[in-house]
Amino acid sequence: MTAVTAGELGGLKPARRGSIQKSRRQALFWSYVFLVIFAIFFLTPPIYMLVTSLKSSGEISAVTNPWWVYQPTLENYVELLTQNQFLVFFRNSVVVSVTVVAITMLISVPAAFALSRMKFWGSATLATGVFLTYLIPETLLFIPLFKIFAFLRDVTGIEFINHWWILIILYPTLSVPFCTWIMIGYFASIPKELDEAALIDGAGYIQMLTKIFIPVALPGIIAATIFAFTVSWANFLYPLAFTTSADQLVLPVGIVTTLIKGDVYNWGQIMAGSLLCAAPPLIVYAFLMDYYIAGLTAGATKG
Amino acid sequence: MAEVALRRVVKMFEKTPAVRGIDLEIADKEFIVLVGPSGCGKSTTLRMIAGLEETTAGEIWIGGDLVNDVPPKDRDIAMVFQNYALYPHMTVFENMSFGLRLKRFPKSEIKARVEAAARILDITDLLDRRPKQLSGGQRQRVAMGRAIVRNPKVFLFDEPLSNLDAKLRVQMRTEIKKVHQKVMTTTVYVTHDQVEAMTLADRVVVMNQGRIDQIGTPHELYHAPKTKFVAGFIGSPAMNFVPATLEANAAALSVRLPNGIAFRVPEDRTERYRPFVGRPVLFGLRPEHITEPRGMLHPDQQVFDVALDVVEPMGMETMVYFVMDGAEVCGRVDPSSAREVGEKMRLVADLRHMHLIDPETEEVL
Structure with a gap:
């Protein structure tokens, strides 16, 4: 009887494993098919930008294969970095983005901690309110904001419009609600016992936040940082509406307004500028991703 | 400190x-x-x-x-x-x-x-x-x-x-x-x-x-x-509870189960239980006090026969389950004396460890 059972098992086992492998192969095949499709879809524009940025104006307008560079040149990059106001835009963008990220984190992290951990009257409503704020599109906001700044100018005498630093006031209206919301979610995933243990160990709320929550929620904070940086680096509508002088512009608007003159498009420089504009977020992502260690909470409680 | x-x-x-x-x-x-x-x-x-x-x-x-x-x-x-x-x-x-x-x-x-x-x-x-x-x-x-x-x-x-x-x-x-x-x-x-x-x-x-x-x-x-609650919570398996009536026959008291079995109340408890004669009570006995007959029986130990419903061998002992008037009752017996499911088995209730509970207040009497 033992021999029969062993024989049956011997016959069964490879068949079952085979079927698992087959379905796994199929799943992998389709995963790769869709990954390749999406990779092509999303990488085509930057590759086209790179190809075009390496062409001279003549080659761009010539009827040749648009996906190939016959006479590669760096003249677009050189011109952009030497003659144009590109470096001013770049500096404005860096200052605005770094400041906005700092302001956002300084507000979002304590706000999220308070909303997720310090239960007070109305905290749940307030948390939902924070998220609802994010749902209002900026296209609806910029006209009322414009009115507010005009009113503030009348009251205080300070001109807010057409200064790059106004973006430091404006961008947090977009980044703070969303970052607070994702931090609330992240803090909520930290076991309650961890703060209770800290409370009993003698920590106050500030120490609990700085010594326990921020280190434990670092992956979430990094995700929020990336978001805040992206919002402030790539936003187009607010700088377009609130800044006009060339020396007050940030990159996204600066490239478009100075390199498109009437109906003349300086495609080579636009593409070179756009690529250079996309570089800092890529560097930030690459740098922060190394520190984005998921599962940092592993081991805190029962694993 | x-x-x-x-x-x-x-x-x-x-x-x-x-x-x-x-x-x-x-x-x-x-x-x-x-x-x-x-x-x-x-x-x-x-x-x-x-x-x-x-x-x-x-x-x-x-x-x-x-x-x-x-x-x-x-x-x-x-x-x-x-x-x-x-x-x-x-x-x-x-x-x-x-x-x-x-x-x-x-x-x-x-x-x-x-x-x-x-x-x-x-x-x-x-x-x-x-x-x-x-x-x-x-x-x-x-x-x-x-x-x-x-x-x-x-x-x-x-x-x-x-x-x-x-x-x-x-x-x-x-x-x-x-x-x-x-x-x-x-x-x-x-x-x-x-x-x-x-x-x-x-x-x-x-x-x-x-x-x-x-x-x-x-x-x-x-x-x-x-x-x-305490009687049932402390001890594993939990104490058995069977609905019963307390009866007096001359000087002695007995707990009568609806199926006719009457367990004699140990003498030292008769005075304590006497005020409750004639009243419905819950008869409580732990599984470890329901065993197979072992040597000479003490006067407060009493044999009874049951048909086994479930038999759970645990190694050093065997749990036997049977139904008494709708209540499932568990006993702990020596593995060598345990019978098969459906068979009759003679068991001993050690009444020195019995408890009587008022079904209304759920307090132990």
């Missing part, structure tokens, strides 16, 4: 009562276990002692001080949580020393205290590791170490062994007992496991629906339960 006192402590969550006015005096160095089913209020009671929950009414005293309005950090207590609650980004040393560092103890003293605690718990080799590199048992030791280094007035344990596997649980139970014998700190320990409660406690507090049903030594709770 301190005594702990709870006076008429009440806790309401919104309008739901969790703890309904309990009084408890815990002596210095005593090991008290709060035990009861889920939702009985034992964890809430512990959390109120810790200061993690506010009391709705009543007073909590630790070491002679009223601590109702004292925050957890100033109560000089240490707590071990069910899921360890170790700080994941800190090493074992940093975890254990966190409280001392916050209180700005000198570095040399922190080191000495942590190393002493690590020696007690045998985790000296783990001090540089992070929690995720530790097994469940090691994590629980670190959590205990974090409590010990603070040298608090009171240790609070909130179901600390529930996440461990059965073997490790038994091992850690012994460890906790050893640690208590070494440090002799007043300890309040919450568990739903009555075996843990019986093995660890100096005194056990059985809680039920937000009230204390009984406080006593493990021996008292086992042999002299005051309520049906």
